[in-house]
Amino acid sequence: MLRLRSSSRSDARLWSWIGAAVIGVSALLYGSLASGEPRTxxxxxxxxxxxxxxxxxxxxxxxxxxxxxxxxxxxxxxxxxxxxxxxxxxxxxxxxxxxxxxxxxPSASGITSLVWILPVVAGAGAVTGLFFVFRRWKLEADLEPTEEDVALVESARADRS
Amino acid sequence: MSNSSLGAAAVALGVAASITGLVVVAMSLTNRRGNWKREIQWLVGAMAFAAVAAVVVMERALITRDFTVAYVAENGSSTTPALFNFATLWAALEGSILLWTMILTGFVVAVVVKFRDQHDDPMVGWALFTLFVVTTFFFMLMMGPANPFGTFDPSPGFDGPGPNPLLQNHVLMAFHPPVLYLGYVGFTVPFAFAISALITGRVGEGWLVATRRWTVMAWGFLTLGIVLGAWWSYETLGWGGYWAWDPVENASFLPWLTGTAFIHSVMVQERRGMLRVWNLSLVVATFSLTILGTFITRSGILNSVHAFVESGIGPWILTFFGLIVVVSLGLIAWRGDQLRSPGRIDSPVSREGAFLANNVLFAAFAFVVLLGTIFPLFVEAVDGRTISVGNPYFDRMTMPIGFSLLFLMAVAPVLPWRKASPGVMSQRLIGPAWFAAAVVVFSVLVGARGWAPLLAFGLGGFAAGASARQLILATRRQGWRGLVGRTNGGMIVHIGVILIAVAFAASNAYVRQDEFNLVPGQTATMSGHELTYEGSTVIEYSNRTERVARIRIDGGQVYEPAVATYPFAGQSINIPSVRSTAVDDIALSVLSFPEGDDDAVLLRSTIQPLIVWLWIGGIVIAIGTAMAVTPGTRRRPTEPVSAPLETLA
CATH class of the missing domain: 1.10.8.640 (Cytochrome C biogenesis protein)
Structure with a gap:
């Protein structure tokens, strides 16, 4: 019963999200595509x-x-x-x-193109770096504790008690 | 004794006290047996007294129009009104360094008082040492290239030119620079403690906690200073704008960006013990950028309407900047092993993951602004060509970053620490999502068009909804205390930032500007507003002559843009007149007056929506900052930082 109520609540929330997204995106598209006052x-x-x-x-x-x-x-x-x-x-x-x-x-050719390129390169580098860092963290998190780890924790618990 | 001699004596006392303080603190740190607390307090007191005395002497010289002081002869005038005469202290290079130094010594006094019971702690000792190094540098500047008390031999009847006309026609000039300096200088304290943490090896969270409020206050002052500067620019420069990506504006914005990144990432270190190197780097970067900004503003290396005249101070500041960077990076490298973070981020979809993304975006923003600001120098050095980097570049490069930051402002406050489940996110964000949709629909209904401003309004609504949700929940739970403390005050600050972002997007997207030649009685129509020129009058003031145009807007109130002519060298400036409403602003300025009374006046009119919300946003940020530094409900140390992972899975 509890699960059923929870499921219907999450369904209602899903429909609510779809409603908000449809209305918001439709208004955004209309406002983007409809011509306003002509530019003088x-x-x-x-x-x-x-x-x-x-x-x-x-x-x-x-x-x-x-x-x-x-x-x-x-x-x-x-x-x-x-x-x-x-x-x-x-x-x-x-x-x-x-x-x-x-x-x-600044011109997008020659040495001045650097002012356009460098932020993109730096941004891509930062995103790539974050990707690898999160992957490493995830791999570390997935490691099973060794027997030594378990023993260390047990001894620490024993010390505290 | 003359003002010059008194001022020079005060500066000399400041130099002596700061150098002696430096030596005494160094002795107390190396010879742990001695107790130098009282001596250090006396020396800090003497230093602060010297700085205050120097400012008082300079104000006395300005008020009494003592033209034997070179600074007064170059920047003062017998005709300058009292308020602007007082503010002439920070209207030019030497006086602004004097004000900077006085504020800095005030912060040092505050540190000594706040940590009066911890003087034996090496952490406080090294922080004081660093503060003494910085104060010594600024006092030395006043002994050398930025001497405010040089002498002048005025001829009988001599009168000075007064400050730049732009600096004596709006009351904001009295507030914008001091508030901005409170922000700039305030970052010296967290910097000093960061250096101390590196030297002592206590690179944990202690120094962050000790300087948390100092950092937030400095950030608040810097934000308010920047907003006041934009307001001043809008009200005085007469071009209808408030932000132009000018090098000096960028110089103040850069430390704001890194400082904002820091006050977010600091929470990750406090909670999870992570990002130690990053946080230290951000503090160093923020302080270094205030010094770099000082260099840009005062060296004359980049053209800016806000810059001081070119002076010999540039190499000194650049050397100091280099010293800060080298020493700081050296210390970070030296403590590399201890700075390795023990923790990790479990999921990118978590509060700390959002803070990390926030920091990457702020770092990218700062990189773009720094690159765009100094790139012309780089090209000139490498290629010998002179180029300009301005509005189109900054607008194009920063817009996607701004959108991403607005999105994060919506999502981050509702994220739990460690890991968020889709169900939690969905439940917490549905209200803000509906508010965002409503904002976009409303904007379209009132005629807003274009994807960029509409997206900005929608994301602004999303973020505002999330902030309001947090505040409502907090006040339901804690009453009025739900508005204070770092998190809740931070939400108020977010609302202020959102107001500014939305007003910025609207005013830039829907700006209308035109120029009209009007003869008396003639009416021009612009964006549905009627502007009727009713003639002009000449008004004589003690320091200027104003020719004022009378423009009636929409048949209602008359507005009076003017051209003011100052007697010295016949300098003329525009004095705009602005009609502000909650919906839009009409800024009027006269480009030229006719020779005869009946000829046409050349009038420029700029109509922009939502401008007033920029200034309201600034006030909201100030209020939010005050709330954030007010102690809120403390988290119990035994309380877990978040629920165990398995319960969220």
Whole structure:
């Protein structure tokens, strides 16, 4: 009887989990796939301005800075966006005009690719290391105690009593 | 006696007291027969007195506008308002080192008082020795490259420029740096005890227990300092943001990441005796990163809007940083055998397994931020090219880590130690799972779109549900005591962190910014809000002239973004004006005013949702930290750490 009640409770919980998952994932999918308000040119221009460094400032992006060069670049970006230019086009134009260091996104080729690769390698190394550590711990846990171990525990118990 | 002479004398006293303290503690540790307790207390007192006296003298010089002190001549002004004049102490390099040193000596005094009955214990002795080494270094900085009491010969009628205009237009400037320093400097205490544990060979859990509250308090101050810094940035810089992955922001974030990892992994060592090397490494890393952050902020090596002017202090700090790393790693290697952990983690699906995963994620987060921050230097050194690493890199690399951490925040609190069964997990997490689903549905219904922010909201809801569940259970069981103690206070902190994460995701995903040219009476419409420019006025203050634009939002209250011009070198800065509600913020700043009254003003408007929840999250974290350091119900030593494995199988 007790087992039956426990089983029906776990079934109900399983259905509850399925319900929560279906509702949550459906809402997530709908929200991800349904088109919201169309992105305006101003919004796209602002997003792009955040991806480039102000060439004469200390650590400020084109979007953040108020110096005249940053304002001019913002206007340029807005013009290109209004003309329907691609992000790659805008990036190449700005790099050609102001140099590589205007681009906040490091290139994925040459030596700068290391900044992308190293975290992935380190992350993979950490996960692999954890996998082997847990495997070793599991193997150690599965070991049967030797006669010596048993004798040691028995003598310790005897000492305590 | 002049302020310069008085200040220099105070610094000299500090150097003498700290060096003598170092020698006396070393003697007491090597010659166990002597009892040096009283001498050490006197020397610590003298050191603290010297630091406080130096700060008082500097404040006196600032308040009386004593321009014979070079620091006052370079950073003070007769026109600076009283509050910002007081805060000028930490507005530039030398004064900030002075404040740092005073806070550090305060912590040393607190250690001496707290452990007053254990001065004979070598653990306390070596910790004091380490603290004296650090204080000696900072006092020596003030004798050399960061001398705050250099002299100046002002001409008649001389007036200084005052602090950087950005540092004298918001009240948060008075609080953000001192709170941040309380966090930075506070980590010196756990570091000192970690070094002491390594030297004495007592690498068990004793040093962790002794410094547990110190660590949590330092972490709390650092967190609050970072949030206040973001708030200050939002309210003063006028670009509508609060976090830009700037090198100096990253410098404060790095020790926060390793410190956060430490306050989690420390629980695994306390319960299971594991992760000894890891915990020692995290403490060393956290302290080292505060010093590295000091180097980044003050050496001028990386461009940052927050950095102090370039100074000769860089090589000193870099040398000290190298010394800390070499000595610490050397000691860890020396004690390698004793640091081998006796225990093991039975199952990855357990509280300790979750803490381990948490630490891997925080370490990965810190690695990404450190790499992105220093990578331009590496490329320049190797290749001679100058590159930039900014928002797109950090956003892309840290987003998956942030999601994983939110997921762990949901799961970890409900996991038992040693091993969790699927039934237990299912029963404990079903409520939070429904709450997460409800949050995602609600977000979609109110118009939120995009997988990344929705996933962040859902995971935030999941984590908040788990934290709330823990708090409800604890308060049912223990009444108000269910809100205090490390675990329960930690859950309140989690809720604060979740608020910040959700607000961060929303404000970044749904930011809207545009610029408008408006003539008086003209209205611009943006994201459903109407902004009407009603004209401008000029207001004269003692230290600046402000031209203020009057912008009426949605036909209601008028907001007044301004451009302030400071007389020294005609420096002008934006003073934004922000309308905050629980739903969204409208930040207005004037990019340029017209020459004549009727010409168009160039206005920038930034609309972001949920911004105010960032600051509320910071307050919740502060409250949670205070709860966490308040003693809660103690676990009985005889109580088993968890149920035997066979009962869970």
């Amino acid at each position: 040119n101003a919004e796209r221009a602002h997003s792009l301005a955040n991806q480039f460094a102000c060439p004469v400032c200390d650590g400020q992006s084109v979007a953040q800075s108020d110096v005249s060069v940053a304002r001019i670049i913002r206007r340029e970006i807005r013009t290109w966006v209004d003309e329907g230019r691609t992000t790659d086009y805008i990036r190449s134009q700005l790099v050609a005009d102001f140099g590589e260091d205007i681009d906040y996104t």
